[in-house]
Amino acid sequence: MSNKPKGLTPSRRAFLKGAAAVGGSMAGGGAALAASPDPLIVEKQPWAQGTGDGVDASPYGLPIQYEGDVVRRNVEWLTADTISSINFTPIHALDGTITPQGCAFERHHSGAIDMRKEDFRLMINGLVDTPLVFSYADLERFPRENRTFFLECAANTGMEWAGAQLNGAQFTHGMIHNMEYSGVSLRSLLEEAGIKPEGKWVYVEGADASSNGRSIPLEKALDDCMIAFKANGEALRKEHGYPARLVVPGWEGNMWVKWIRRIEVTDQPIESREETSKYTDTLEDGTSRKWTWVMDAKSVVTSPSPQSPIKHGHGPLVITGLAWSGRGAITRVDVSKDGGKTWETARLANPGQPMALTRFYLDTTWTGEEMLLQSRAMDETGYVQPTKAMLRETRGENSIYHNNCIQTWWIKSNGEGENVEVS
Amino acid sequence: PALAGKFGLGRPALPEEIAAWDLDIAPDGTGLPVGSGSVLDGEETFAEFCASCHGDFAEGVDNWPKLAGGADTLADKDPLKTVGSYWPYLSTSFDYIRRSMPFGNAQSLTDDQVYEITAYILYSNDLVDEDFVLSNENFMEVELPNAQGFILDDRDTTEAHFWTEPCMENCKDVVEITMRAAVLDVTPEDETAKAEAPA
Numbered sequence: 111m112s113n114k115p116k117g118l119t120p121s122r123r124a125f126l127k128g129a130a131a132v133g134g135s136m137a138g139g140g141a142a143l144a145a146s147p148d149p150l151i152v153e154k155q156p157w158a159q160g161t162g163d164g165v166d167a168s169p170y171g172l173p174i175q176y177e178g179d180v181v182r183r184n185v186e187w188l189t190a191d192t193i194s195s196i197n198f199t200p201i202h203a204l205d206g207t208i209t210p211q212g213c214a215f216e217r218h219h220s221g222a223i224d225m226r227k228e229d230f231r232l233m234i235n236g237l238v239d240t241p242l243v244f245s246y247a248d249l250e251r252f253p254r255e256n257r258t259f260f261l262e263c264a265a266n267t268g269m270e271w272a273g274a275q276l277n278g279a280q281f282t283h284g285m286i287h288n289m290e291y292s293g294v295s296l297r298s299l300l301e302e303a304g305i306k307p308e309g310k311w312v313y314v315e316g317a318d319a320s321s322n323g324r325s326i327p328l329e330k331a332l333d334d335c336m337i338a339f340k341a342n343g344e345a346l347r348k349e350h351g352y353p354a355r356l357v358v359p360g361w362e363g364n365m366w367v368k369w370i371r372r373i374e375v376t377d378q379p380i381e382s383r384e385e386t387s388k389y390t391d392t393l394e395d396g397t398s399r400k401w402t403w404v405m406d407a408k409s410v411v412t413s414p415s416p417q418s419p420i421k422h423g424h425g426p427l428v429i430t431g432l433a434w435s436g437r438g439a440i441t442r443v444d445v446s447k448d449g450g451k452t453w454e455t456a457r458l459a460n461p462g463q464p465m466a467l468t469r470f471y472l473d474t475t476w477t478g479e480e481m482l483l484q485s486r487a488m489d490e491t492g493y494v495q496p497t498k499a500m501l502r503e504t505r506g507e508n509s510i511y512h513n514n515c516i517q518t519w520w521i522k523s524n525g526e527g528e529n530v531e532v533s
Numbered sequence: 534p535a536l537a538g539k540f541g542l543g544r545p546a547l548p549e550e551i552a553a554w555d556l557d558i559a560p561d562g563t564g565l566p567v568g569s570g571s572v573l574d575g576e577e578t579f580a581e582f583c584a585s586c587h588g589d590f591a592e593g594v595d596n597w598p599k600l601a602g603g604a605d606t607l608a609d610k611d612p613l614k615t616v617g618s619y620w621p622y623l624s625t626s627f628d629y630i631r632r633s634m635p636f637g638n639a640q641s642l643t644d645d646q647v648y649e650i651t652a653y654i655l656y657s658n659d660l661v662d663e664d665f666v667l668s669n670e671n672f673m674e675v676e677l678p679n680a681q682g683f684i685l686d687d688r689d690t691t692e693a694h695f696w697t698e699p700c701m702e703n704c705k706d707v708v709e710i711t712m713r714a715a716v717l718d719v720t721p722e723d724e725t726a727k728a729e730a731p732a
Binding site for chain 1: 539540542543544545546550551554555557558559560561563595596597598607608610611612614616619620621622624625628629632633636637639640682683684685686687688691692695696697698699700701702703704705707708709710711712713714715717719720721
């Protein structure tokens with residue numbers, strides 16, 4: 111698979127963009143005066159004379175070719191192969207909060223499997239009154255819910271524990287997506303089977319070879335977990351668990367079991383590979399935390415950032431980013447331009463929703479000064495996103511997972527950005 | 534603690550169906566099948582099905598996971614986490630190998646082969662002698678070195694100071710760049726960004 115986006119010849123468009131940037135700089139922040147009439151206005155353009163595509167040109171459309179860089183990216187050296195691997199959502203180029211499914215990140219342990227709805231079976235067994243088998247059609251007959259949540263891989267930002275490594279928000283923070291899920295509550299399925307009093311946990315596994323089995327305490331399973339079959343209005347994508355996946359609001363992405371095939375009610379956790387060898391967090395003294403389920407409050411400035419440099423010259427600048435918390439709703443995001451010496455409270459585009467991405471903006475004026483851009487999220491429990499130094503103080507550098515530290519982008523006077531750490 | 538059959542959807546699962554899919558094994562041995570396997574047989578089975586990725590001695594090939602070694606490295610700068618050095622329970626090894634290995638041909642091993650491979654991995658980690666035979670009978674006698682190495686998530690207490698009223702002004706005297714990703718230079722190239730970035 112090539113990483114290279116299509117439509118790479120930027121000639122005319124890039125030239126025009128470049129010209130606009132220079133004009134903006136020369137005007138010192140004000141509106142540029144045109145030296146001569148703009149041919150895009152005074153000359154008739156082909157799109158104003160001829161016709162565009164007919165409505166049958168693309169029954170299911172893809173983004174226009176000029177957006178060819180807004181794609182998932184892989185980092186080859188991170189994993190032994192692409193089957194048990196990860197790619198990254200282009201969060202540097204997106205806005206709002208809903209992640210388009212087609213570029214929403216993937217994490218598989220034995221590849222994205224291809225399963226028809228007709229071949230789907232979901233079993234509930236273990237400490238239940240009646241072990242059951244559901245078909246896909248059965249699922250659609252339970253009372254339905256629609257809810258929007260972020261899914262963040264436990265390893266998001268994990269490569270950054272020991273220092274600034276990858277140069278771009280997509281790579282440092284892109285193991286995340288945020289979708290509106292339609293499906294049924296896990297509770298209604300469990301109640302259909304009838305949970306025995308000894309039942310304390312559920313063990314969930316997928317239909318793929320890796321199975322990705324995880325143990326979830328029954329309280330969480332009965333609280334807000336869902337079996338989802340639609341995301342952002344349409345069926346789940348193959349790579350996101352078609353035809354049905356588990357949704358575990360606020361908790362680490364590994365537990366959102368895809369292609370779900372079995373839910374077993376147990377009296378004890380199974381301590382599977384994915385909750386012992388993996389998804390356990392080693393501390394400085396060599397002991398490790400297990401069952402670190404919740405994803406803590408976190409944020410990142412998505413633009414400007416290394417992959418989204420300032421190209422428009424001085425003057426008005428929109429600083430924007432995403433904030434989220436597995437503990438509830440985001441209530442505030444502060445932004446610093448000087449590496450954390452002083453902070454301004456940003457504007458939330460919409461009130462924070464529990465366990466979902468929240469968009470923030472800081473409308474500002476840039477006059478070419480270097481910036482050390484940071485964002486700091488707060489959630490409704492009063493938790494404040496920590497610095498990396500604070501995290502290292504309690505955890506050391508070998509936790510791999512759950513790095514929710516404040517990110518710093520060094521924005522240089524030419525508008526370029528770089529991933530850095532600061533004192 | 535709930536009602537059964539509110540909607541009358543689904544149908545009862547048959548015992549054969551549950552047996553086919555319910556393969557998980559708990560740390561107390563619940564779910565272990567009857568069977569056994571020796572280190573010596575495991576050496577051959579491992580060579581045939583596992584060694585091309587995990588190495589003849591479970592030491593790992595290239596980027597593929599190392600299953601042995603790394604004893605007492607967990608507090609090091611670069612810990613080596615293997616079945617011997619890190620995993621708490623042997624049940625997890627049996628369970629994971631039986632359900633998900635070999636990579637690309639999962640669920641192709643017999644229960645006895647899984648016992649053999651598990652025994653060989655114990656041997657590769659210097660935890661049993663070469664004449665050891667692992668079975669469902671003696672399985673629970675094996676305690677892995679890092680069985681006591683895990684604590685429950687304690688963020689609510691050890692990180693309680695993260696719940697605070699944050700500083701807004703004069704929060705630091707000096708801010709200096711201490712590390713740069715561009716120096717490491719391991720990010721995949723983005724042709725588009727390069728072509729369009731300002732000079």
